[in-house]
Amino acid sequence: MENTDSRHVISVILENESGALSRVAGLFSARGYNIESLTVAPTTDPSVSRMTIVTSGSNEVVAQITKQLNKLIDVITLVDLTDGSHIERELLLIKLNRNSQAKHDKIEGLVREYGARFLDTSDGTHIVELTGSGSALDAFLDKVDKSVIIELVRTGASGIGKGSRVLSY
Amino acid sequence: MELSTAFTKSLTGAEMIPKSLSDEGVQFVFGYPGGAVLPIYDELEKQDKVKHILVRHEQAAIHAADAYARSTHNVGVALVTSGPGVTNAITGIATAYMDSVPMVIITGQVPTHAIGQDAFQEVDTVGITRPCVKHNFLVKNVDDISVTIKKAFHIASTGRPGPVVVDIPKDITTVKGKYFYPKSVSIRSYDNLKNKIVDGNLIEEIVMLLRQAKKPVIYTGGGVIFSNAHEELKSLVSKLGYPCTNTLMGLGGFPGTDPLFLGMLGMHGTYEANMAMQECDVLLAVGARFDDRVIGNPKHFFREDRKIIHIDIDPSSISKRVQVDLPVVGDVKEILIRINKKLQTISNVVEHPDSVEKWWKKIEGWKNRDCLSYDRDSKIIKPQMVIEKLYELTANEEEVFVTSDVGQHQMWAAQFYKFDKPRRWINSGGLGTMGVGLPYGLGVQLAHPDSTVLCVTGEASIQMCIQELSTAKQYRLPIKIINLNNRYMGMVRQWQEFFHENRYAESYMDALPDFVKLAESYGHVGLKVEKPSDIEGAIREALSQKQRLVFLDFITDQTENVYPMVPGGKGLSEMILV
Ligand SMILES: Cc1cc2nc3c(=O)[nH]c(=O)nc-3n(C[C@H](O)[C@H](O)[C@H](O)COP(=O)(O)OP(=O)(O)OC[C@H]3O[C@@H](n4cnc5c(N)ncnc54)[C@H](O)[C@@H]3O)c2cc1C
Ligand SMILES: Cc1ncc(C[n+]2csc(CCOP(=O)(O)OP(=O)(O)O)c2C)c(N)n1
Ligand SMILES: [Mg+2]
Numbered sequence: 001m002e003n004t005d006s007r008h009v010i011s012v013i014l015e016n017e018s019g020a021l022s023r024v025a026g027l028f029s030a031r032g033y034n035i036e037s038l039t040v041a042p043t044t045d046p047s048v049s050r051m052t053i054v055t056s057g058s059n060e061v062v063a064q065i066t067k068q069l070n071k072l073i074d075v076i077t078l079v080d081l082t083d084g085s086h087i088e089r090e091l092l093l094i095k096l097n098r099n100s101q102a103k104h105d106k107i108e109g110l111v112r113e114y115g116a117r118f119l120d121t122s123d124g125t126h127i128v129e130l131t132g133s134g135s136a137l138d139a140f141l142d143k144v145d146k147s148v149i150i151e152l153v154r155t156g157a158s159g160i161g162k163g164s165r166v167l168s169y
Numbered sequence: 170m171e172l173s174t175a176f177t178k179s180l181t182g183a184e185m186i187p188k189s190l191s192d193e194g195v196q197f198v199f200g201y202p203g204g205a206v207l208p209i210y211d212e213l214e215k216q217d218k219v220k221h222i223l224v225r226h227e228q229a230a231i232h233a234a235d236a237y238a239r240s241t242h243n244v245g246v247a248l249v250t251s252g253p254g255v256t257n258a259i260t261g262i263a264t265a266y267m268d269s270v271p272m273v274i275i276t277g278q279v280p281t282h283a284i285g286q287d288a289f290q291e292v293d294t295v296g297i298t299r300p301c302v303k304h305n306f307l308v309k310n311v312d313d314i315s316v317t318i319k320k321a322f323h324i325a326s327t328g329r330p331g332p333v334v335v336d337i338p339k340d341i342t343t344v345k346g347k348y349f350y351p352k353s354v355s356i357r358s359y360d361n362l363k364n365k366i367v368d369g370n371l372i373e374e375i376v377m378l379l380r381q382a383k384k385p386v387i388y389t390g391g392g393v394i395f396s397n398a399h400e401e402l403k404s405l406v407s408k409l410g411y412p413c414t415n416t417l418m419g420l421g422g423f424p425g426t427d428p429l430f431l432g433m434l435g436m437h438g439t440y441e442a443n444m445a446m447q448e449c450d451v452l453l454a455v456g457a458r459f460d461d462r463v464i465g466n467p468k469h470f471f472r473e474d475r476k477i478i479h480i481d482i483d484p485s486s487i488s489k490r491v492q493v494d495l496p497v498v499g500d501v502k503e504i505l506i507r508i509n510k511k512l513q514t515i516s517n518v519v520e521h522p523d524s525v526e527k528w529w530k531k532i533e534g535w536k537n538r539d540c541l542s543y544d545r546d547s548k549i550i551k552p553q554m555v556i557e558k559l560y561e562l563t564a565n566e567e568e569v570f571v572t573s574d575v576g577q578h579q580m581w582a583a584q585f586y587k588f589d590k591p592r593r594w595i596n597s598g599g600l601g602t603m604g605v606g607l608p609y610g611l612g613v614q615l616a617h618p619d620s621t622v623l624c625v626t627g628e629a630s631i632q633m634c635i636q637e638l639s640t641a642k643q644y645r646l647p648i649k650i651i652n653l654n655n656r657y658m659g660m661v662r663q664w665q666e667f668f669h670e671n672r673y674a675e676s677y678m679d680a681l682p683d684f685v686k687l688a689e690s691y692g693h694v695g696l697k698v699e700k701p702s703d704i705e706g707a708i709r710e711a712l713s714q715k716q717r718l719v720f721l722d723f724i725t726d727q728t729e730n731v732y733p734m735v736p737g738g739k740g741l742s743e744m745i746l747v
Contacts, residue, residue: 067485073304076358
């Protein structure tokens with residue numbers, strides 16, 4: 001019954017209580033589960049937060065992860081988005097040096113190709129924003145000339161089910 | 170929650186706490202005072218509905234409340250101060266958590282404005298207890314005190330039980346607020362998991378599988394006891410005539426003297442229970458969690474041709490260590506009632522009576538191995554004999570409770586004392602906390618003042634909470650302490666003998682106190698017993714001292730080991746036998 005690790009995106013609705021986030025984070029570290037990324041923010045209902053957790057593990061481990069999450073008193077409901085069709089998006093903010101015109105032209109091309117945006121130009125730098133799947137962000141970053149990157153920041157993935165797949169509570 | 174003002178009263182936070190507890194029907198609160206909880210103690214002093222029991226160390230407060238809960242089916246309650254009060258309580262809380270004991274622990278906290286300032290006696294109680302509680306709360310508003318306490322009781326006592334901490338900053342206890350103690354609370358993120366009715370088809374499937382079994386075993390644990398399902402279990406097992414085994418936490422869930430009982434299973438379980446568990450074709454697991462001390466190595470335990478039905482209220486207990494074929498999430502009692510009802514409508518319940526008879530023959534063969542035998546003619550006291558005599562001399566009493574510490578003595582108590590009723594065997598299984606025995610005795614004796622309470626311990630364990638002899642004196646708790654004194658951390662010595670080539674690193678208990686004098690100095694009775702022929706007389710003497718705590722110090726064989734033993738990482742059928 002060997003089975004290999006696969007990537008799972010779990011969407012969680014939890015009470016918007018102080019400490020709820022540390023309960024989730026504590027659960028992952030205490031039980032030795034992988035955590036690739038975790039994003040969380042309130043929704044239109046201020047009493048709850050919606051969290052997206054990207055994790056990986058065997059089917060047995062992922063089944064335990066969802067059961068253990070469900071067991072947390074603050075968790076209202078959850079779904080493993082990877083069980084069906086869904087959309088995931090991450091945000092990349094990257095600060096680039098624009099001293100070299102040639103290099104800048106190349107960046108402009110990439111920004112257009114990937115549907116990214118320039119957000120700020122100051123002190124000889126550009127800030128570019130790109131939203132997309134993790135792999136799209138990876139592909140974009142692969143093409144950016146490393147010598148112009150000053151700093152970058154990525155959020156983890158946020159996920160939502162397609163069509164009638166709704167995480168209601 | 171909307172509260173009509175007609176039902177609310179204005180009280181100080183401190184006043185609300187004993188009031189909430191008495192409205193909840195709490196009888197005892199075990200605790201220890203300190204700065205952050207002084208206003209609460211002041212209010213406890215002014216009322217007489219909730220009785221406070223002053224222990225000598227916060228760890229013991231939690232253990233005593235835990236044992237009160239285990240022996241009564243009520244929620245145990247403890248109260249400790251901030252900082253060191255909380256850190257001292259942690260061992261007790263973790264112990265209760267591992268064994269799923271319903272408890273509410275109220276902890277004092279530094280004033281709200283001082284939180285995060287490294288204030289005197291400040292610890293992050295919510296943070297430090299988080300991994301060992303079912304849930305915890307920090308109350309920030311006086312108006313929330315009573316509802317939070319109600320929620321704590323609700324969470325502690327429903328579903329899979331567990332300890333809940335309510336942390337209350339001191340400033341909240343000195344201001345006035347609205348008091349209203351609700352009859353019930355609902356917590357949307359919690360209650361939605363309950364009340365999922367098990368599908369009727371699943372019950373049919375369980376019944377079918379049970380009936381078709383040729384080599385069945387019914388394996389039950391602590392869940393039967395929490396669920397008060399011992400009677401339903403007894404009817405089921407009797408109706409089927411199948412062998413039944415219990416985990417350490419499940420002892421008493423099925424009568425220990427019943428001919429269908431195979432004894433405890435697991436690391437120190439009986440040969441017959443472990444062999445049957447390994448070789449069965451249909452396994453019904455009831456409120457038991459396939460612990461590593463129960464099934465040994467899961468790879469070795471796995472059998473293609475064995476079907477497993479697992480009833481547990483906590484989905485995360487199911488298919489955690491062992492994949493099961495029929496997962497059943499729900500309360501043991503409710504599900505057993507439905508299975509029994511279904512079985513009642515069937516005339517020939519067992520479809521393969523011949524095979525089951527053959528299976529029993531095989532089990533009899535394993536039983537004949539007499540795996541618990543020991544040298545009954547020994548000139549030195551054998552610890553097993555002490556427990557056997559203890560059982561003989563108390564078996565006829567209506568209400569006997571046995572608490573235990575952790576080590577070899579615990580295993581001998583589990584193997585040789587036969588528990589016919591649930592909640593009579595009180596010990597630490599999951600965390601294996603040395604030191605619980607005596608405080609467990611306090612909690613049990615307070616809950617059952619007229620019962621005989623026996624505390625089976627070892628000379629190492631008893632010293633971890635020995636100070637509680639003083640609490641026992643203050644409240645006149647006539648516990649009978651059975652100290653199996655082998656001058657060793659015997660369980661450690663046993664592992665060193667088996668796995669570390671007899672190098673007894675730091676397991677000899679040097680400089681032991683004279684336990685008789687120690688007991689006497691606390692105002693109790695002490696007796697030292699050195700000869701096998703004196704065992705019976707000493708126990709009789711202790712039992713006759715109805716009003717006194719008696720400390721029986723049995724000087725036992727230092728070399729005795731607990732058998733059978735499944736070494737760590739080995740399979741269930743790979744036992745070391747005597
Ligand atoms: C020195 C030492 C040696 C040990 N050796 C052994 C040994 O040989 N054999 C042995 O068995 N243990 C042994 N243990 C104990 C072991 O570590 C475990 O604590 C124990 O086996 C767990 O028992 P359990 O499976 O009954 O689970 P428990 O910890 O009692 O858990 C109860 C289970 O029931 C479920 N439950 C609770 N309420 C309900 C309900 N209302 N309805 C349905 N389900 C419910 C819970 O979700 C949980 O899964 C030893 C411990 C020590 C310290
Ligand atoms: C608090 C704690 N520390 C350490 C251990 C490890 N341990 C398990 S059994 C044991 C020895 C117990 O000795 P004793 O109480 O004399 O009992 P015996 O095994 O000799 O019967 C030890 C140290 C433990 N279970 N709990
Ligand atoms: Mg000892």
